[in-house]
Amino acid sequence: MFKAFVICAALFAAPVLAQEKSFTLQAPFSFNDSGFLRYLLPRFSLKTGIKIHLLEVGGLARFGEEGTPVFREGATLWRFDSGGHPAAERFEIWLLSDTGKRTIEGFAPNGIAVFKAKVETVAVAKPKPLTGDAALGARISLDKCGRCHVVHESNRMKAIGSTPSFKLMRGFEDWRRRYEAFYLLNPHPAFTQVFEVTEPFAAHLPSPIVPIEVSLDEIAAIVAYVATLKPADLGSPIQSQ
Incomplete structure (x- = not known):
């Protein structure tokens, strides 16, 4: 009976995986x-x-x-x-x-190139609603990203000084896209694995550090947390003399 259950489960799971x-x-x-x-x-x-x-x-x-x-x-x-x-x-x-x-x-x-990937438009597409858990995102950000980035005051002295803080990046115009797709932006692809999204590291190109492993739900939570941050105040632009 157990064998029959396994076979049935596999038959139902296959179409779902194919759709994904x-x-x-x-x-x-x-x-x-x-x-x-x-x-x-x-x-x-x-x-x-x-x-x-x-x-x-x-x-x-x-x-x-x-x-x-x-x-x-x-x-x-x-x-x-x-x-x-x-x-x-x-x-x-x-x-x-x-x-x-x-x-x-x-x-x-x-x-002759037909398309240009640089797009600039006055009309702003309506952003998709945030669905992540901001409180969970704060914990995941500190755990997954805190070894390099200053996530909040609790790890201000424990991050790498050359990497931008979360509050600094929150001030970028495209901050949301950057966070949603951070695993595609260098240097993250070399050490980041997203469950059921990224391919495993090649045997001859292992991660140079302990890999960061996250799911899409966790990324959504991180984005929801970053949305709550007040962008870093970098002061007024420098005025030329």
Whole structure:
């Protein structure tokens, strides 16, 4: 009977795992017709193992006029809406990462780049509501990040002086994106593992220090905690004489 239960559990779990590692994407016909998606998507899938299924209509995630600005095509600003799917949200983070930006701008048929990853727009996308536990985030921040960063007064003399404090980084305009995707920003990829997101370290490239291991829920808690911080007061800008 136990064996039968295990088999049934495996049968039900497999589709769920498959959904977590794939999503449907609706994109303009021009993207596919130009070869852009045939260039872009395999590079993301090869790195993450996440498969993207293209649909003409009805895709869960989509490129269009709504969502997060990700790149420009001439005067057109393209946005990405993940639809709230975890795998699609990871694709969004990748598009905004340095690697994603280089990949986007590397699409250059006939030697001419089609897209620009630097996006500037007056319209500000409505931020997603914070869902993490700020109190939990304070504890996790101190435990996971406190060996390098000053998280709060309790570790002010125990961090590395050359790394920015949490209050300093809270003053950055893009602070939330930085915290949500910190594991993609150097030097974090060399020693950070995110449960069910990042790939294990290669055998010949182990972590140089004791790895930081976090989950997406813990990252959400850290972001919620940082949102409660008052940005560091760096004083007035220096006035030229």
